[in-house]
Amino acid sequence: MVDVAAITGVIEPEVKRLGYELVRVMMIGGVSDPTLQVMAERPDTRQLDLSDCEQLSRGLSDLLDRDDLIEGSYRLEVSSPGIDRPLTRPADYSDWAGHEARITLAAPRDGRKQFNGTLQGLDHDEVKLTDKEGIAHALPLSAIASAKLVLTDKLIQATAPLSTDGADTIQTVEEEI
Incomplete structure (x- = not known):
C-alpha cells in the first residue's frame, strides 16, 4: 500500500x-x-x-x-x-467563490451526499455553497470527500x-x- x-x-x-x-x-x-x-x-x-x-x-x-x-x-x-479543477485546499473554496462546484460528502447530510451550487467561500471550517434553488448550505471541510469546479462559461473566462x-x-x- x-x-x-x-x-x-x-x-x-x-x-x-x-x-x-x-x-x-x-x-x-x-x-x-x-x-x-x-x-x-x-x-x-x-x-x-x-x-x-x-x-x-x-x-x-x-x-x-x-x-x-x-x-x-x-x-x-x-x-x-x-479548468474544472479539484478543490483540495481550504483556500480553494475562497479563491473560487462565485463559481459553480460539485461537492461530495463522505457521509450523507440531510439525506444527501452530493451538493451542487455556487461557492460562497469558506467561513472558518465550513464551505458555503448556494444551490440552484437558492438554499444556502454550510458544509464542514472535514466532511468533504471530494470537490471540483463545474465547467461553465464564467469559469472558462476566468481561467483563459x-x-x-x-x-x-x-x-x-x-x-x-
Missing part, C-alpha cells in the same frame, strides 16, 4: 522550491499499472504549460528515485489541475490562458519509473 500522505510530505517542498504550488497527489490505476498523479500550478497564473510539467517531472523523478517511496514500477504523471502558445499540445508528462 502506498502512503500518499508521506509522498506528499516529501515532494511538496521540492514543488515549492521549483516555484509551484501543489494541488493534489493521488495514486491511480491498478496494481499492475499504478500511476502517481501530481497536480500543480504556478501561483501567479494557476496554470502550467508543457515546460513547467517537464521541469516538475524531472525534479520529482530524481527525488522519488532517491527516496524510493513507491515499491515496484509506476508511472509519474505531472499535470495542471485543468495568459498565452495560447502550445495550447494545442498535451499538458501532461508521463514517465515510466
Whole structure:
C-alpha cells in the first residue's frame, strides 16, 4: 500500500522550491499499472504549460528515485489541475467563490451526499455553497470527500490562458519509473 500522505510530505517542498504550488497527489490505476498523479500550478497564473510539467517531472523523478517511496514500477504523471479543477485546499473554496462546484460528502447530510451550487467561500471550517434553488448550505471541510469546479462559461473566462502558445499540445508528462 502506498502512503500518499508521506509522498506528499516529501515532494511538496521540492514543488515549492521549483516555484509551484501543489494541488493534489493521488495514486491511480491498478496494481499492475499504478500511476502517481501530481497536480500543480504556478501561483501567479494557476496554470502550467508543457515546460513547467517537464521541469516538475524531472525534479520529482530524481527525488522519488532517491527516496524510493513507491515499491515496484509506476508511472509519474505531472499535470495542471485543468479548468474544472479539484478543490483540495481550504483556500480553494475562497479563491473560487462565485463559481459553480460539485461537492461530495463522505457521509450523507440531510439525506444527501452530493451538493451542487455556487461557492460562497469558506467561513472558518465550513464551505458555503448556494444551490440552484437558492438554499444556502454550510458544509464542514472535514466532511468533504471530494470537490471540483463545474465547467461553465464564467469559469472558462476566468481561467483563459495568459498565452495560447502550445495550447494545442498535451499538458501532461508521463514517465515510466
